Structures are given as structure tokens and as C-alpha cells.
Amino acid sequence: MTMPLMRPKRKNPVQRTRQMNVPPWARGRVALSLTAAAAEGRFELQLCRDCGRVQYPPREACGHCTSPRLQWRAQSGAGELLALTTLHHSNDLFFRERLPWRLGLVQLDAGPTVVTHLHGDVTAAPARVSVGARLDRAGRAVLIAFPPEETPHMADDPMLREMSCDPRMRKLLVTDGMTAVGQAAVRALVKAGADLVWVGHAEPWKRHGSGLDDIASLPQVTLVPLDLSNERSVTELAGEIGGKVDIVINNAEVHRGFGIGARRGTDAARAEMEINYFGALRLAQAFGPALKGRAADGVLNATAWVNVLSIYALANFPPHGTFSASKAAAHSLAQCLRAEMQPAGIRVVNVFPGPIDDDWNQNLPPPKLAPEALAKAIVQALRDGVEDVYPGDVAQEWLERWRDDPRVLQRELAAGG
Amino acid sequence: MNPMTTPNAQLLTQLAAALQGGGIEVVDLTQTLSPEFPQIALPPEMGQCWPFRIEEISHYDERGPGWYWNNFSCGEHTGTHFDAPAHWISGRHLPHGTVDTLPVQRLVAPACVIDCHQQAAADPDYLLSVADIEAFEAAHGRIAPGSWLLMRTDWSKRTDPEAYQNFDETGQHTPGPSSEAVQFLVEQRDVLGFGSEAIGTDAGQGFHLRPPYPCHYYMHGAGRWGLQCLSNLDRLPPTGSLLITPPLKIEKGSGSPLRVLALIAK
Numbered sequence: 001m002t003m004p005l006m007r008p009k010r011k012n013p014v015q016r017t018r019q020m021n022v023p024p025w026a027r028g029r030v031a032l033s034l035t036a037a038a039a040e041g042r043f044e045l046q047l048c049r050d051c052g053r054v055q056y057p058p059r060e061a062c063g064h065c066t067s068p069r070l071q072w073r074a075q076s077g078a079g080e081l082l083a084l085t086t087l088h089h090s091n092d093l094f095f096r097e098r099l100p101w102r103l104g105l106v107q108l109d110a111g112p113t114v115v116t117h118l119h120g121d122v123t124a125a126p127a128r129v130s131v132g133a134r135l136d137r138a139g140r141a142v143l144i145a146f147p148p149e150e151t152p153h154m155a156d157d158p159m160l161r162e163m164s165c166d167p168r169m170r171k172l173l174v175t176d177g178m179t180a181v182g183q184a185a186v187r188a189l190v191k192a193g194a195d196l197v198w199v200g201h202a203e204p205w206k207r208h209g210s211g212l213d214d215i216a217s218l219p220q221v222t223l224v225p226l227d228l229s230n231e232r233s234v235t236e237l238a239g240e241i242g243g244k245v246d247i248v249i250n251n252a253e254v255h256r257g258f259g260i261g262a263r264r265g266t267d268a269a270r271a272e273m274e275i276n277y278f279g280a281l282r283l284a285q286a287f288g289p290a291l292k293g294r295a296a297d298g299v300l301n302a303t304a305w306v307n308v309l310s311i312y313a314l315a316n317f318p319p320h321g322t323f324s325a326s327k328a329a330a331h332s333l334a335q336c337l338r339a340e341m342q343p344a345g346i347r348v349v350n351v352f353p354g355p356i357d358d359d360w361n362q363n364l365p366p367p368k369l370a371p372e373a374l375a376k377a378i379v380q381a382l383r384d385g386v387e388d389v390y391p392g393d394v395a396q397e398w399l400e401r402w403r404d405d406p407r408v409l410q411r412e413l414a415a416g417g
Numbered sequence: 418m419n420p421m422t423t424p425n426a427q428l429l430t431q432l433a434a435a436l437q438g439g440g441i442e443v444v445d446l447t448q449t450l451s452p453e454f455p456q457i458a459l460p461p462e463m464g465q466c467w468p469f470r471i472e473e474i475s476h477y478d479e480r481g482p483g484w485y486w487n488n489f490s491c492g493e494h495t496g497t498h499f500d501a502p503a504h505w506i507s508g509r510h511l512p513h514g515t516v517d518t519l520p521v522q523r524l525v526a527p528a529c530v531i532d533c534h535q536q537a538a539a540d541p542d543y544l545l546s547v548a549d550i551e552a553f554e555a556a557h558g559r560i561a562p563g564s565w566l567l568m569r570t571d572w573s574k575r576t577d578p579e580a581y582q583n584f585d586e587t588g589q590h591t592p593g594p595s596s597e598a599v600q601f602l603v604e605q606r607d608v609l610g611f612g613s614e615a616i617g618t619d620a621g622q623g624f625h626l627r628p629p630y631p632c633h634y635y636m637h638g639a640g641r642w643g644l645q646c647l648s649n650l651d652r653l654p655p656t657g658s659l660l661i662t663p664p665l666k667i668e669k670g671s672g673s674p675l676r677v678l679a680l681i682a683k
Binding site for chain 1: 452453455458462464465468470471472578579581582583584585586
């Protein structure tokens with residue numbers, strides 16, 4: 001039985017904040033494909049297209065027939081725990097600080113035998129288990145053997161919490177509470193057990209009719225002035241609360257539905273860039289260091305950074321062309337942020353929604369993503385510790401087409417989608 | 418005659434002495450340009466005036482070890498600012514209608530200040546009426562041609578941006594002049610322009626007047642000027658102050674942030 005997470009005692013302010021030592025992060029090029037799949041929440045292994053065997057660990061060629069024709073395929077993860085052991089000693093700093101640590105040997109039904117971390121509710125071998133791939137604090141895929149059925153408080157397992165970013169009991173910043181997405185995110189986070197949600201709002205004189213006052217009445221919510229176009233506003237807020245924020249959710253965006261020809265001048269494009277790109281940069285410069293410094297700060301450590309991007313970041317949607325360009329820039333910056341946060345043990349979650357059902361997509365036909373569905377996807381991503389999220393049908397379809405061939409997608413979009 | 422001893426030259430010498438001696442006081446009617454000061458808000462599908470933004474170039478640091486300086490950005494109509502006739506469509510074809518060409522001789526001009534602060538406190542949508550102007554003249558004399566007409570509302574004392582903007586779901590509620598008052602000031606009194614403490618020379622609900630935004634429409638249509646986001650109007654006498662209002666010399670500029678100074682006799 002997993003012990004439910006208890007609210008820890010307040011931190012002793014005269015002791016040094018513990019620093020993060022990430023687990024071993026080096027992986028070969030082939031093995032990073034395991035990580036790429038885990039980043040989206042899937043457990044994939046190589047399947048040999050010649051002999052049909054599934055293999056682990058990942059290699060350049062099939063270990064059985066030497067064929068190079070290997071394909072990554074999603075796995076169910078069902079298997080048999082053959083043996084387990086408990087580490088009481090490790091020279092690796094990450095594990096040394098978290099001992100004892102349990103490991104198991106699992107024979108997957110698909111064939112290979114894998115070494116896994118063990119969920120606390122897997123207690124004895126032999127036993128049926130379900131193996132999943134998760135990202136560890138270094139942002140690399142690791143395998144975990146779970147009990148085959150859901151158990152009470154399963155997510156509160158200490159080992160699993162090292163892999164996830166559960167918002168429960170944590171303190172979060174949602175950067176824009178004036179939008180439907182921001183308000184839905186705040187509600188979803190409160191429902192998920194967030195301890196405190198700071199909610200940014202720019203230009204407060206525009207709050208009437210925005211719904212901001214409704215979320216402000218939630219006891220977990222504290223409104224804070226935050227305008228990502230204003231460097232001083234961002235640094236001041238970071239100075240006030242940066243040392244307490246465990247998860248940043250940057251949902252602030254400007255979205256205008258124009259391409260190049262439909263709008264004279266650069267004002268709308270510049271406003272999009274000012275928030276979607278430069279705003280994200282200001283936010284990361286101001287809040288990033290404090291988050292990195294608290295990545296190992298107890299049970300409720302700083303843990304994640306969420307960027308609400310757009311599926312248009314992958315390929316330009318010409319009717320919303322300048323918005324697409326700003327999100328592509330934001331996506332590129334998010335990759336830089338991930339590279340800088342990963343060594344510190346902070347997960348950067350990039351969310352790529354399709355068109356959201358809001359004012360600025362009023363003229364687009366459905367399917368459109370409900371703000372509530374997007375909020376739910378964000379909470380789920382944090383719980384599962386995934387890095388890349390493509391919520392909704394449109395995002396999924398675009399992703400598939402983009403993976404299939406981005407050049408074809410580009411031409412389809414140029415022809416109207 | 419020695420040009421230094423003409424009556425006008427003596428006047429300037431006396432003015433300089435009065436300024437140095439404190440007999441004439443300089444009052445700053447300008448709001449500080451800061452990122453927190455709100456900018457005018459239009460429907461979001463329209464083009465927007467940039468707020469004031471400022472970012473460091475260097476601050477005696479690795480970006481510039483011995484010096485401190487900033488880059489800033491804003492719109493022509495950000496903060497305490499000047500409206501030139503070309504700002505409005507009614508004034509678009511007038512000569513000298515932009516800030517780079519307007520006659521500098523008139524950038525130093527007398528001002529009349531009508532006190533509406535009690536009315537504005539009772540009614541944020543308060544409109545300055547012709548009757549208010551007539552009452553002012555009955556007490557302080559006829560408004561001289563070429564004067565600024567400043568509407569004191571104490572609106573600048575609303576230091577909270579939300580209270581200053583004063584929006585609800587029907588838009589902005591700030592005081593300004595009635596359509597009739599503007600026409601009276603332009604046609605009957607030949608004023609130089611109209612100045613307001615609120616974010617526009619027109620009332621917050623000015624879109625619903627006839628014509629919409631009458632102060633912009635008539636003043637600029639007649640080549641007159643506007644000043645908005647003024648402060649310290651409560652420190653000016655009803656008549657007798659002298660305003661110094663030079664906007665930046667922006668090529669074909671429709672307006673400009675500026676420092677507005679008033680000279681008052683002590």
C-alpha cells in the first residue's frame with residue numbers, strides 16, 4: 001500500500017536548500033528514441049521488420065538477425081517480474097540521496113527482459129506487472145514496473161513522484177487569468193489539489209466580463225499583476241514569489257487571425273511576438289533561476305515549466321500566419337529552455353493545442369479544443385510527467401501529417417488545409 | 418535702440434529674474450512615463466497604441482561597465498501627450514497639422530482652467546457644458562482667443578490604473594466636454610486647444626455623443642490642439658497661467674508625449 005502524500009512540515013529556514021543532482025543522463029543516439037516516445041507518454045521498443053523480434057536495449061541492428069530494419073513500436077508493457085532487489089548503496093549522487101531504491105528484472109510478454117525501477121506496490125516476485133516508460137529527473141526515459149491494476153494513492157509513490165510533476169499540494173503560477181484557457185487551467189489545478197495558484201493579469205482595467213473575478217473568489221487563488229510585455233512587471237513578480245513557485249504555466253498569448261496580406265503593417269504581428277516569444281523569454285529569465293535552485297527542495301520541490309504553444313508552431317497555418325510564426329519562435333525558445341532546465345531537474349512541458357474554442361477562432365469550424373479539455377491535458381501531463389502534449393483531434397491529426405511528411409503538410413496548408 | 422533695452426527685452430529679463438527669484442513658479446503638469454501608466458484601450462481587433470516600455474541597455478555591468486542607459490518604446494499618444502490636428506480625420510488636410518510643422522510661436526500660450534472636480538467626483542461621465550463655460554466667464558472674465566481651455570477634474574489623482582481607466586462592461590467612464598461646449602469654444606472663443614486630465618480629450622463615453630468624439634472632431638477639424646493625461650491642474654489659477662507645450666519634432670507625427678510646464682505668478 002502506497003502511503004498517501006502528507007503535507008510536509010514547513011521548511012527549516014536556517015538549513016541549506018538541498019540542490020539537485022540529476023540521475024545519469026548520457027544515452028546513445030538510438031536510445032534517445034526511447035526517451036522521445038516516453039516524452040509523449042508512450043513506451044516504445046524496437047521491432048525487427050525482418051525477424052519480428054522486439055529488442056531491448058535499443059541497438060543499431062537486430063540482436064538476433066542483424067537486420068538494420070528496425071522500427072519503434074508502442075508496447076503494452078505487460079510482463080512477469082522475475083526478481084527484485086533493493087539498493088542500499090550507490091555512488092551515483094541522485095540515488096545515494098534517495099536510498100533505499102528498488103529494482104526489478106521483468107520478462108516482457110513481447111520478448112525481451114528489462115531492468116526496471118519498481119513501484120512500491122510491486123512487492124514480490126514472481127508477479128504480473130505492467131512496465132511503462134517515464135522520464136526521470138534528467139529528462140531521460142527509464143522503465144518502471146507498475147502493479148497490473150490501479151492501487152490506492154499509486155501516484156504518491158516516492159519513486160514515481162521523482163518522475164512526475166503532480167500539481168497536488170504545489171504552488172503554481174498561471175501567467176494569464178484573463179482568458180478562458182487561463183481560467184479553465186486555474187480551476188483544473190485547484191481541483192487537482194494545488195495548494196496555491198498565483199494568477200497573473202495584465203491591464204486589469206479590462207477585467208470586466210473576462211471571468212477573472214470568478215476565479216479570484218476561489219480560496220486557493222491569489223491574483224498578481226503580471227504583464228509579460230513589461231520587463232519590470234515580470235522581474236518584480238519573480239522577486240516577490242519566484243522562490244515559492246513550484247510550477248510555472250505560461251498560457252499568456254496574443255492571437256490575431258491574420259496572414260501577411262490581410263493586415264497592413266506589423267502591429268498585430270509584433271504584439272503576438274511581444275507576448276508569445278519575448279514574453280516567454282522575459283518570464284524564463286526572471287523565474288528560471290529560482291525554479292532551478294529549488295528542484296530538490298523537499299517533497300514539494302520546484303518541478304515543471306509548462307509552455308502553452310500551438311500546433312501551428314510545427315507548420316504555418318496561413319490564415320493565422322503571424323500567430324503561427326510567433327508560436328514557432330516560442331517553440332524554438334522552449335527547446336532552449338528545456339536544454340537549460342533539464343540539467344537542473346526541471347521538466348519543460350510543451351503543449352501544442354489545435355485551435356481553441358475562443359473568440360479568436362470564432363470563424364473556424366469545429367472541431368475546436370475546449371479550454372477545459374486543454375486544462376485537463378495540462379494537469380494530466382504534469383501527473384504523468386510527459387514533456388510533449390498534443391491535445392485534441394486537430395493537434396493529433398496535424399502531428400500525424402507532420403510526422404508523415406512536413407513538406408506535404410506545408411503544401412496542403414497552403415492549399416487551404 | 419539697443420535691442421537689450423526694448424520693452425520686450427526688459428520683459429524677458431524680468432521674467433528670467435522672476436523665475437530665478439521664485440516670483441514666478443514652474444508647475445509640472447506631466448504624468449511620469451512608466452510601464453504602469455495605462456494607455457488608451459481600443460477594441461482588440463483595431464490597432465493599438467503601445468504602452469510605455471523600458472529596458473536596460475546597460476547598468477554599469479558586463480553590457481556596459483561604466484554607464485547606465487535604457488531603450489524605451491511608446492506610441493505617439495502614450496502618457497501625457499499632445500494631439501495635433503492630423504490626429505483626427507477631420508483635420509487630416511489642414512496645413513501645419515502635424516507636430517513637426519505646427520507653429521512653434523503658439524507652443525507657449527495662456528491657459529484658462531475650469532474647475533469641474535466636484536461634478537466629476539459625483540459623476541465620472543460628467544460633460545463640461547456651455548453653462549459651465551458661461552459661469553466661468555462670469556466669475557473670471559471672457560476666455561481670451563488663443564488660450565488653452567483646461568478641464569480640471571482631479572482625475573489625475575486616481576493613481577490606481579484601474580480607477581484611472583474606469584472601465585465597466587459598457588466601456589470607459591471618464592469626464593470630458595459636451596459636443597456643444599466644444600463647438601462653443603472653437604467657434605465663439607477661438608481657443609488654442611482643449612486639455613484634460615483623463616486619458617482622452619473626449620469623455621470615456623464620447624463615442625456615443627454626436628458626432629462621436631466631438632472634441633477630437635471639432636478641435637482638430639479647426640486646427641486646434643489637444644492635451645491629455647495632464648496633472649496638477651488644481652495648482653493652476655483659473656486664468657493667468659502660461660503653458661509651455663512643445664511636442665517632439667516627429668516627422669509627420671500625429672502627436673507626441675511631452676513635458677507640459679505651466680508658469681504661474683506667486
